[in-house]
Amino acid sequence: MSQSNQIHNALYLAFQRLQWASLRESVPLTLSETDLADLRGINEKISLSEVTDIYLPLSRLLNLNVGAKQQRGLALNEFLGHVPPKRPYIISIAGSVAVGKSTTARILQALLSHWPEHPKVDLITTDGFLYPLAELKRRGLLQRKGFPESYDMKALVEFISAIKAGESEVSAPIYSHITYDRIPDEQQWVHQPDILIIEGLNVLQTGQDLPVDTQRPFVSDFVDFSIYVDANENLLKQWYIDRFLQFRTGAFSDENSYFHHYSKFNDQEATDTAANIWDTINGPNLTLNILPTRERAHLILQKGPDHMMDQVLLRK
């Protein structure tokens, strides 16, 4: 069954792919060959029609929303009679492991930075706020990686709160998919961007899903526009396995890789291993903690086979 069947129709305007694509008509934005090459650098599998049909209308919608927010800021300035600090517009991107959150985030980062009103667009992933591997082991959470309790939510909320307060420099820890751990002694710095995109499976989670000591505020309190990237679980599992098979010949062959031993696996062994990780960790996390947050999003992007977006749902 398509997961879209479970979404509350009264909450969203639904656009089929072609209807959505037509909403870019008035976008004065065209992509040069260099821009396209940059997008290909993000993910060579991304098709040009996906960019023009889905991401350009989306960048137009986001640009309009950023503009509306900036106008409200001007009204507030006039009312208060002083100039407040520059506060970034915050966009969050949620969804399952392997749905394409980071690819979506990087495409949006590239497209949004073309608009002269907001050229500085930074991107943060919440993976950096996973507890370090040793701490996950100490807490017995190795099989619960990605679950709410595996993140240092307090630090994540402090981070986003500092960004929203307009602090001039804020840092976040960095995660490595190769070492499967936080990178020690390295930070990503954020210096008052016009827009911050924050991507992670937990960005729509609220108090009900989180440990008691981190119940309020939560990430979504600081977010201006939230996106959920959605797909049927059968596809997600397949995309997870495909990515795992690619990693086997790429990242896992690095001797520092946590999964280096998997690089010796044949196709069947690697497929079985990935399917097992999906069935025991990422699949249950999707059902228990990620999918229930979907209807909190302002926009839901629904993908079909080959990562083609077939429906877009926009909150009324």
Ligand SMILES: Nc1ncnc2c1ncn2[C@@H]1O[C@H](COP(=O)(O)OP(=O)(O)O)[C@@H](O)[C@H]1O
């Ligand atoms: N639009 C797309 N077109 C084709 N492949 C994609 C697209 N988005 C993601 N992928 C592929 O799907 C897999 C998961 O994408 P990724 O962005 O790493 O997901 P996430 O950040 O949600 O875990 C990767 O192998 C990636 O190359």
Ligand SMILES: CC(C)(COP(=O)(O)O)[C@@H](O)C(=O)NCCC(=O)O
């Ligand atoms: C780090 C993650 C929790 C987040 O994943 P992402 O959405 O960035 O792909 C995930 O990649 C993960 O490590 N899950 C645990 C099981 C596994 O896939 O190894």
